[in-house]
Amino acid sequence: MQAVRGVSFSLAGGEIVAMIGPNGAGKTTCFNILGGQIAPDSGAVRFAQRPLAGLAAHEIARLGVGRTFQIPATFASMSVRENVQVALLSAAGRSRSLRGLAARFGVAEADALLRRVEMQALAERPCAALAYGDVKRMELAIALAGRPRLLLMDEPTAGMAAKERAALMRLVTTLAAQDGTAVLFTEHDMSAVFGFAQRVLVLHEGALVADASPQAVRADPFVREIYLGEA
Numbered sequence: 001m002q003a004v005r006g007v008s009f010s011l012a013g014g015e016i017v018a019m020i021g022p023n024g025a026g027k028t029t030c031f032n033i034l035g036g037q038i039a040p041d042s043g044a045v046r047f048a049q050r051p052l053a054g055l056a057a058h059e060i061a062r063l064g065v066g067r068t069f070q071i072p073a074t075f076a077s078m079s080v081r082e083n084v085q086v087a088l089l090s091a092a093g094r095s096r097s098l099r100g101l102a103a104r105f106g107v108a109e110a111d112a113l114l115r116r117v118e119m120q121a122l123a124e125r126p127c128a129a130l131a132y133g134d135v136k137r138m139e140l141a142i143a144l145a146g147r148p149r150l151l152l153m154d155e156p157t158a159g160m161a162a163k164e165r166a167a168l169m170r171l172v173t174t175l176a177a178q179d180g181t182a183v184l185f186t187e188h189d190m191s192a193v194f195g196f197a198q199r200v201l202v203l204h205e206g207a208l209v210a211d212a213s214p215q216a217v218r219a220d221p222f223v224r225e226i227y228l229g230e231a
Helices: 027-035 057-063 080-091 095-101 107-116 132-144 162-179 190-196 214-219 221-228
Strands: 016-020 065-068 150-154 182-186 199-204 207-212
Touching (some): 016 027, 027 057, 027 065, 057 065, 057 080, 065 132, 080 132, 107 132, 150 162, 162 182, 162 190, 199 214, 207 214, 207 221, 214 221
Parallel strands (some): 016 199
Antiparallel strands (some): 199 207
16 A cells, blocks of 8 residues: 555745645655655655755755654753754754854854744753743744755644644744745644645545645535544
8 A cells, every 4th residue: 555646736935735634644654755754666756846855854954844743853951042053053064063062053043043933031941841832832943943945844733732823823824924935734733724724735545635725625525524524
């Protein structure tokens, strides 16, 4: 069985697109192909006309594809600022210099990124002491350290309270508009999908079954049958 087959779509700069579907639909596989964690067996992946298939994840990241994960990938023993500094080092191709440089590299740039995600007041706090919603904001700052033109967000609001979910998605929408960054996110919370996505992709059994506006997807009988239900 193929995890993803015949899936084709494009994103424009500044566009916010949601990818939804039942568990096992192929969303994570699709994200992993785009981010370089998995190489596709066939087909093409292009970013700004450049082929990505077969490139390593760090090579794709340095071309301008950022990613956040459902389970945040952070250094719990480091401060918030240090986590962002490490990301800046990596983006600069200096990840082998972490031991000596992390404490002094890119302090001003890290603080600027933390201001953008409304986290500068917590810059000195250990990551392990953060509330979960703040960890998600910090992870967003880490992703922005690579100056992405495409940001992949895997269930960005998972585990967050309703007010935190809405606040995070408003922030993502604002940042994407400011930077002209395309955002593709997976999400099971339909309030985030229909409240913030400009377009919705629906996967089912590895295939793309809908690519339309939130209103059209919400009204699609097949999508309602396989995923949304009657509510």
